[in-house]
Amino acid sequence: xxxxxxxxxxxxxxxxxxxxxxxxxxxxxxxxxxxxxxxxxxxxxxxxxxxxxxxxxxxxxxxxxxxxxxxxxxxxxxxxxxxxxxxxxxxxxxxxxxxxxxxxxxxxxxxxxxxxxxxxxxxxxxxxxxxxxxxxxxxxxxxxxxxxxxxxxxxxxxxxxxxxxxxxxxxxxxxxxxxxxxxxxxxxxxxxxxxxxxxxxxxxxxxxxxxxxxxxxxxxxxxxxxxxxxxxxxxxxxxxxxxxxxxxxx
Amino acid sequence: xxxxxxxxxxxxxxxxxxxxxxxxxxxxxxxxxxxxxxxxxxxxxxxxxxxxxxxxxxxxxxxxxxxxxxxxxxxxxxxxxxxxxxxxxxxxxxxxxxxxxxxxxxxxxxxxxxxxxxxxxxxxxxxxxxxxxxxxxxxxxxxxxxxxxxxxxxxxxxxxxxxxxxxxxxxxxxxxxxxxxxxxxxxxxxxxxxxxxxxxxxxxxxxxxxxxxxxxxxxxxxxxxxxxxxxxxxxxxxxxxxxxxxxxxxxxxxxxxxxxxxxxxxxxxxxxxxxxxxxxxxxxxxxxxxxxxxxxxxxxxxxxxxx
Numbered sequence: 001x002x003x004x005x006x007x008x009x010x011x012x013x014x015x016x017x018x019x020x021x022x023x024x025x026x027x028x029x030x031x032x033x034x035x036x037x038x039x040x041x042x043x044x045x046x047x048x049x050x051x052x053x054x055x056x057x058x059x060x061x062x063x064x065x066x067x068x069x070x071x072x073x074x075x076x077x078x079x080x081x082x083x084x085x086x087x088x089x090x091x092x093x094x095x096x097x098x099x100x101x102x103x104x105x106x107x108x109x110x111x112x113x114x115x116x117x118x119x120x121x122x123x124x125x126x127x128x129x130x131x132x133x134x135x136x137x138x139x140x141x142x143x144x145x146x147x148x149x150x151x152x153x154x155x156x157x158x159x160x161x162x163x164x165x166x167x168x169x170x171x172x173x174x175x176x177x178x179x180x181x182x183x184x185x186x187x188x189x190x191x192x193x194x195x196x197x198x199x200x201x202x203x204x205x206x207x208x209x210x211x212x213x214x215x216x217x218x219x220x221x222x223x224x225x226x227x228x229x230x231x232x233x234x235x236x237x238x239x240x241x242x243x244x245x246x247x248x249x250x
Numbered sequence: 251x252x253x254x255x256x257x258x259x260x261x262x263x264x265x266x267x268x269x270x271x272x273x274x275x276x277x278x279x280x281x282x283x284x285x286x287x288x289x290x291x292x293x294x295x296x297x298x299x300x301x302x303x304x305x306x307x308x309x310x311x312x313x314x315x316x317x318x319x320x321x322x323x324x325x326x327x328x329x330x331x332x333x334x335x336x337x338x339x340x341x342x343x344x345x346x347x348x349x350x351x352x353x354x355x356x357x358x359x360x361x362x363x364x365x366x367x368x369x370x371x372x373x374x375x376x377x378x379x380x381x382x383x384x385x386x387x388x389x390x391x392x393x394x395x396x397x398x399x400x401x402x403x404x405x406x407x408x409x410x411x412x413x414x415x416x417x418x419x420x421x422x423x424x425x426x427x428x429x430x431x432x433x434x435x436x437x438x439x440x441x442x443x444x445x446x447x448x449x450x451x452x453x454x455x456x457x458x459x460x461x462x463x464x465x466x467x468x469x470x471x472x473x474x475x476x477x478x479x480x481x482x483x484x485x486x487x488x489x490x491x492x493x494x495x496x497x498x499x500x501x502x503x504x505x506x507x508x509x510x511x512x513x514x515x516x517x518x519x520x521x522x523x524x525x526x527x528x529x530x531x532x533x534x535x536x537x538x539x540x541x542x543x544x545x546x547x548x549x550x551x552x553x554x555x556x557x
Contacts, residue, residue, distance in 0.1 A: 047439065073441035085436040087429055098429050101422055103441030109425060152441060 001046075001156055001187070006055030007211075008045045015041040016052070017211035025155070028178075028188045030202030030219070032195075034232050038211040039191045040082060043158045047079055048072045059156065073103045076155035080145040080162055082191075086133035092144055093129040096120055099151030112151075119147040123177060139170040146177060157181065158189040163197060175201065195237070199223070207232060263405060267398045275397045279469070281510050282404035286462040287483065288490035288502035288509075289411040290455045295488060296497040297424060298451040299431030300349070303484045304360035307367050308337045308456040309463035310479040314371060316464025317384045317473055326389070330403070330464040337460025338453050345452035349445065352434075361484070368479035383474030386467050400469040404462065411458040416499045418454070427451055431497065489532050495542030504544065 001023045008016040015038045023029055031039050044050045046057060048069045057065045064072055078099075086095050096116035097109065106112035120126045123143040128136060136144060142162050149157055159178065163171050171194070178201060182188055192198045198205060198219070205222040207215040209231040215222050222228055229238045267275050287305055294302045312333040319329035348359040371378045378384060389396050418424040426447045429437035438444050467473045486509065487502075494505025512531055520527045 049435075049438075068443075069438040070441050070443045073439060079439060081436070081439075085433050085439075087432040087436065089432055090428070094425075098425065098437070098442075099440045101425060102429075102437075109420075109422060148440065 001060075002056075002058045003046075004056050004058075006042075006045060006052045006057060008041060008050055009053050014211050016045055019055070019208075019211075019213045021206060021213065021216070023156075023187060023189070025187050026182070026185055027204060028182050028190060028202050030198035030205040031189055031191045031208065032193070032198055032205060032232065033208035037208040037232075039208055040160055041211075042208065043079055043160060043189070043191070046072070046158070047077065070102075073152060076153065077158075078103065078149040078152040078154040078156075079158040080142075080149050080160055082160040082164070084138075084141040084145050086136075086141060086144055086148075088132075088134045090133055091130050092125060092133055092136065093117065093120065095133050095144060096147045096151045099148045100153075103152035116147070116151055119151045122150065122180070123147045124173075139166050139173075142166065142174065143177070146181075150181065154186060156187045156189070158191070160191045161193065163192060163194055171197065195233070260409075267401055272394070272397055275401050277510070277514065279397075279401045279404050281507060282401070282408040283462050283466060284486065284490060284506040284510055285408045285503050286404070286411050286458050287487040288494070288506040289408070289415050290457075290459045291487040292415065292455075292491050292497065292502045293418065293427070294448075294451045294455040296491050296502070297418070297427035297431060298448055299427075300448060300451070301353070301357045301488075302360045302452065302455060303357055303488075304341070304344075304363045304452075305455070305459055305487050306479050306481060306483040307360075307363040308341060308459040309466070309483050310364070310367055310371065310475070311337045311340055312460030312463025313467040313473050313478040314378055314384070315460070317386050317467045318377060320386050320468065321384065326468055330461050330468070333464030334457045334461035337463070338457040341453045341456030342449055345449040346445075349448040349452060361481075364479055364481065364484060368475045371475045371479070379474075381475065383472055383477075384467075386471050386473070388471055389468075400465060403465050407458055407461050407465065412499070412503065414454065414458075415502075419499045423447070423450065428497070489536075491542070492536055493532075493539070493542060495544030498542075498544055501542050501544045505542065 003019055003021040006016060006019045007014060019042065031042070033039055041050065045052050048067045048071065052065055055065070056063060059075060059077060062075065064075065064077070087098065093113060093116050096119055097112040100106045100115040101109065101112035104115065106115055117126065117129065120129055123146050125140060125143050125147060128140060133141070133144060146162065163174055166174060175197065178188065178190070190198065190201060202219055205217065205219050206213060207222060207228050214231060215225045215228045223233060223238065223241055229235060263278070266278055270278070291302065291305055294300050315333040315336045316329045319332055320326055344363060348356060351359050372380050374380070375382065389399070391399070426437070426442045429440065429442050430444050430447055434444055463478060467478070490505035490509045491502045492505070493508050494503065495501025513528060516528045516531065517524045
C-alpha cells in the first residue's frame with residue numbers, strides 16, 4: 001500500500017497532515033502516537049469513511065482514494081474498530097458470516113456460515129457461535145471483531161487498539177492470534193498504546209503527532225528518535241530503555 | 251406445521267366470499283389492504299430500520315396513476331400494475347435523495363413527500379381533478395362480482411408481498427437490511443453497499459403499496475387528495491408492525507389483522523370517541539408488548555412473572 005501526501009481536514013484542524021507512507025506486503029507496521037494524533041483518522045481516510053481532502057492512496061497499484069467504505073472492503077482492505085461494533089441482535093456466527101457474505105464473495109448464506117465457522121475456530125470462539133454477540137465479554141468481542149474482519153479475506157488488515165482494555169493473559173492470547181494472522185500473509189497495521197506489544201510485534205513503527213508523520217523506522221530506531229521521545233514516549237521511558245540496553249551490554 | 255397452517259389460511263381466505271356477506275367481504279378486502287401496507291412498511295422500517303412515513307405517498311401515487319390510466323381507457327389490471335411500477339420508480343429516485351438522512355430526519359423527509367405530493371395533485375387539477383377529486387369508471391359487473399374481484403385482487407397483491415417478504419428475509423438482501431438496521435457504519439465496513447440496499451428496501455416498501463392504492467381507487471370509484479394522501483395510511487402500518495413484530499415475516503400480518511379487529515370493535519362501540527379509545531389501546535399495547543405479539547413470552551406469562 002502506498003500513501004502519498006495524504007491530508008484530511010475537519011474545519012480548521014488538519015487531522016491527517018501530508019502523510020507519505022509505503023507498506024510492503026506481509027509487513028506488520030505499528031502505528032503509534034499520542035491521543036488525538038490522527039491514528040484512527042488515518043484508518044478512516046484509508047477505508048473511505050472520511051475520504052482524503054488531498055493526496056493519493058493506492059493498494060497494490062489500484063487507486064482507492066475516492067472509494068466508498070464498502071468498495072474498499074470488497075477489494076480486501078478491512079479494519080477492526082477501537083470500540084467494538086458487533087451487530088447486537090445477531091449471533092456470533094451471523095456477525096462473522098456477514099463479513100464472508102458481503103466482502104469475501106461467499107455464494108450464499110449457507111456457504112458464508114461455513115466460512116464463518118472456520119474463522120471462529122481460528123480465533124477460538126467456536127463454542128460461542130450460537131450465542132448473542134452482546135453476551136460475550138470484552139475479550140470475546142475483540143476476538144469477534146478479528147473473526148469478522150478475517151472473514152472478509154483481507155490483504156490488508158488494520159487493527160485499531162485490539163488490546164485496549166484486556167488483561168495481560170488476554171493480551172498474550174491476542175498477540176498469538178495477531179502473529180498467526182500475519183503468518184497467513186496478511187499485511188497488518190497495528191494501532192497500539194502498549195509499547196511492549198508494538199516493540200515485539202512490529203517489523204516497522206510509524207509515529208504520528210498532530211496529524212504529521214514524525215518518524216518511520218525499525219522499533220530500535222524509533223525509540224531513540226528525539227522527536228518521538230519529546231512527542232510521545234517521554235524522557236523516563238527513553239531513560240529506562242537506554243538503561244536496559246546498557247544493562248544488556250555490561 | 252407452519253406450512254399446513256398457511257395452506258389452511260389460504261384456502262379459507264379463497265373460499266371466504268362464497269360464505270360471507272358483503273360486509274365480511276368488504277372487511278376482508280380492507281384486511282388484505284392493511285396487510286399489504288404493513289408488510290411493505292416492514293421492508294424499510296422493520297428490516298432496514300429506517301422509520302419511513304412515506305406509505306401514504308406511495309398509496310396516493312398508486313391511486314392517482316391507476317385512476318388517470320383507467321380514465322384514459324386503459325384496462326384496469328394493466329393500470330394497477332403500472333401504478334405499482336410508477337410508485338417503485340418514484341421511491342427509487344426519492345430514496346437516493348433522502349436515504350442518507352437518519353432517524354428523525356429521515357422520518358420527517360419521508361413525511362414531507364406525502365404533503366408535497368398532495369399539494370401537487372391538488373394544484374394540477376387538469377389531470378387530477380384537483381380538490382374536486384376523480385371518478386374512476388365503474389366496471390359493468392354486478393355488485394357481488396365486483397366485490398369478489400377487488401377482494402381477490404387485494405388478496406393476490408397481499409400474497410405477492412408476503413412471498414417477497416419471506417424471500418427477502420431469508421436472502422442475502424434481508425441479511426444486509428438487518429446489518430444496516432443494527433449498525434450501519436459496521437455494515438459499510440463489512441462490504442454492505444448500504445446506499446443500494448436502503449434504496450432497494452425503500453422501493454420494496456413502495457411497489458405493492460402503489461398497486462394496493464390503484465386497486466383501492468377502482469374499488470371506491472372516487473378519490474380525492476385528502477383521501478389517498480391520508481396521514482393515517484402512513485401511521486397505521488407502523489402501528490400494525492409494532493403490534494405484530496418488527497422485522498419478521500408474519501408479524502406485520504398478525505399486526506394488520508389485530509389492528510383491523512380493534513378498529514372495527516372500537517368503531518362500533520365508541521362511535522363518537524373511537525379515535526381516542528383506539529389511540530389509548532395502541533399506547534397500552536406498545537407499552538406492554540414492546541417487541542410485538544410474536545415476541546411475547548406466553549409461557550412465562552401463564553406461569554406468573556419471574557422476579
